Amino acid sequence: MPKNDSCPPLGTLLQQADLVSASQIEIALQDQKQYQYRIGEILALHGWLKQETADFFAQEWLKLLQQPDKQRLGEYLLSAGLLDRGQVQNILFLQRKTSIRFGALAVLKSWVKPTTLNFFLTSLFYNCGDASLEVSDILRYILATRKITRQQHNDLVTLMSKEESLTPSELASIGEICHRLNRGDLEVVD
DSSP: OOSSSOOOOHHHHHTTTSSSOOHHHHHHHHHHHHHHOOHHHHHHHTTTOOOOHHHOOOOOHHHHHHOOOOHHHHHHHHHSSOOOOHHHHHHHHHHHHHHOOOOHHHHHTSSSHHHHHHHHHHHHHOOOHHHHHHHHHOOOOOHHHTTHHHHHHHHHHHHHHHHSSSSSHHHHHHHEEEEEEHTTOEEEEE
């Protein structure tokens, strides 16, 4: 997202970050006509989003985009209410053990959606979030732990359909994961 003096409406921004759906925004906008609440408050009242997250995007996002000095990714996710302090510490501990990037670990733990992570990376760090590298991190993690979640398995099936966008190394890793799944050498966990 380029630097500019205005932000899209909050609902649009939250959709771009894959934090709410278009239908949730539509319902919230209808509710807003009846009640005197802000869109973020309505989303929070429905339980679709934390109030802290709505406030972060409504009050802080534009300022953060315009800051030349960036914080670490974990600080942004913490400020947005997408991770708590314990989750950040857990990821930092795993990061020291595995050398896998912070964002990839947040996704592997299913604490942040891959699309939300990529939104933060591309918006705040100007395309530093090479999706191909994230795929490599996830594949290495699955092979190292010998465990795969059902969501990761579904994601791999999706990735295999987009074969042309994968590197030869990623394709080989996916092949190895499929081979290990067929042999029963990978544990499928929830």
